[in-house]
Amino acid sequence: MLDLGEVDLEEIATALADETDYEHRWLIDPRTGEIAFWTSDTGIDGDNHVEIDVLDLLLIDPLPSYVWFQDMADFADGISDSAASQRLTQALQERGAFRRFKNQVYKHHPELIPAWHNLRDVRAERRAVEWLREQGLIDDSVAQQFATDHPDPELP
Template structure:
């Protein structure tokens, strides 16, 4: 088992959220908790191509986009200003929801950006710890304590 306090939870969270492509992958060393970034052309050291199967590392597959979408929907639903919440919720309809939500937030409601980042980040970190637990890298007690200590922030 890895010590949760010694892991870069934010880096694991970034890997779980990375929806860009499969030309690169995020990996974790199950012995040390060290996270590595792999590309087909440069391997993990940035210079020497290596097949991902040749590495003794665990692939961190990204979570589906609907997981991250739900954070935006929950944020829009949790805002106390009903008109603002409706605007944010409307931005989530149809294709391009992630871009429209971000544009709506940054262009029309910049006062909510820090609250959005706080919610998004704490949920991403909890998901990272859940992922580590699901893969047997951290123990249940530490994961439960992390979840308790990192609850959703209050929304404005």
């Protein structure tokens, strides 16, 4: 089992959110918790091509976008400023919701940026811990304790 304190949860969260393409992939060494970044042309060391399936590392597959979308929806629903809430909720309609939400927060409601980052980051780290638990890399009790110790923050 990995020691949760020695695993880069932020990097695992980044990997879980990275849906860009399959020309690059994130991997974890199940023995050490070290994260590796693989590309189809430069392998994991940046110089030597290596096929991903010959590596003794575990792939970190990205989570579906609806998981991350729910964070935005919950944030929009949870803030007390009803006008900002309505604009953020409206930004989440139709295609391009991620970009429109970001534009709405960063350009029109910069006072909400710290609260948005806090919610987004806490949930991302909890997902990283849950992913480690699902892979059998940490104990259930460690994951449960982490979730208890890292609840959703209060929203403004």
